[in-house]
Amino acid sequence: MSTLELLLIEASPRKANATSSQLGRRLAGALQEQCGSTVVLTERHLGAQPLPPMSAEYAESLLLPYDEALDRYGEHLELSDELVAELERADIVVIASPVHNFTVPAALKLWIDLVVRNGVTFRNTPEGKVGLLRDRPVLVAVTSGGAMFRDPPKQPDFFRPYLSAALGVVGLRNISYVQATGLAFVDEPLAQAASAADAWIAASLQGFLQSV
Numbered sequence: 001m002s003t004l005e006l007l008l009i010e011a012s013p014r015k016a017n018a019t020s021s022q023l024g025r026r027l028a029g030a031l032q033e034q035c036g037s038t039v040v041l042t043e044r045h046l047g048a049q050p051l052p053p054m055s056a057e058y059a060e061s062l063l064l065p066y067d068e069a070l071d072r073y074g075e076h077l078e079l080s081d082e083l084v085a086e087l088e089r090a091d092i093v094v095i096a097s098p099v100h101n102f103t104v105p106a107a108l109k110l111w112i113d114l115v116v117r118n119g120v121t122f123r124n125t126p127e128g129k130v131g132l133l134r135d136r137p138v139l140v141a142v143t144s145g146g147a148m149f150r151d152p153p154k155q156p157d158f159f160r161p162y163l164s165a166a167l168g169v170v171g172l173r174n175i176s177y178v179q180a181t182g183l184a185f186v187d188e189p190l191a192q193a194a195s196a197a198d199a200w201i202a203a204s205l206q207g208f209l210q211s212v
């Protein structure tokens with residue numbers, strides 16, 4: 001039996017009450033059960049155990065070519081290196097995140113700022129940024145309190161276009177979204193998130209696994 005690496009990233013600060021974690025963990029659990037491989041799971045709890053704020057040195061390093069950045073700021077790049085290595089190792093990525101003010105929570109944005117690195121995960125070309133990571137399936141489990149992702153829109157969606165663009169910069173283009181919305185208006189938001197996961201598992205999990 002082959003081995004698959006699954007990276008599960010959780011972005012809610014709400015720990016046990018987090019609807020996005022409920023959604024994402026249920027999806028990740030089903031992927032583990034049904035993929036037919038032994039799964040090595042790596043978890044990043046960005047909301048409950050936030051990454052440290054971006055340092056001045058890291059921000060300076062991003063303005064330099066890769067070799068010079070390494071020479072001058074090597075020790076300040078260790079966390080970013082670790083996060084990039086985690087992402088690079090993963091065969092499947094599951095991102096569980098709430099919508100915060102129409103887009104990704106600050107905790108997830110910080111992770112993005114630490115993995116989008118010139119000369120490491122993308123390179124600049126005359127045509128624009130080109131991702132350096134191999135593509136792999138990314139499943140985004142997203143929850144919101146209000147009426148996100150409606151057509152016609154009731155709230156602007158900066159979440160999916162932004163996250164897809166940011167992941168696209170590093171080469172991740174195979175992105176699927178599973179959403180549970182309007183959770184502020186239901187009696188049991190965790191149960192609602194679980195139902196959304198189960199519906200996706202029944203309808204789409206096998207298709208998703210074909211792209212692994």
Ligand SMILES: Cc1cc2nc3c(=O)[nH]c(=O)nc-3n(C[C@H](O)[C@H](O)[C@H](O)COP(=O)(O)O)c2cc1C
Pocket residue numbers: 012013014017018019020021097098099100101102103143144145146147148155183184
């Ligand atoms: C800071 C903050 C901003 C939020 N912004 C929005 C928003 O723009 N649109 C929306 O529908 N819900 C918004 N919500 C509600 C959350 O998306 C909703 O409670 C979601 O279920 C939280 O996911 P979690 O349980 O995984 O933390 C916001 C919540 C917080 C804490």
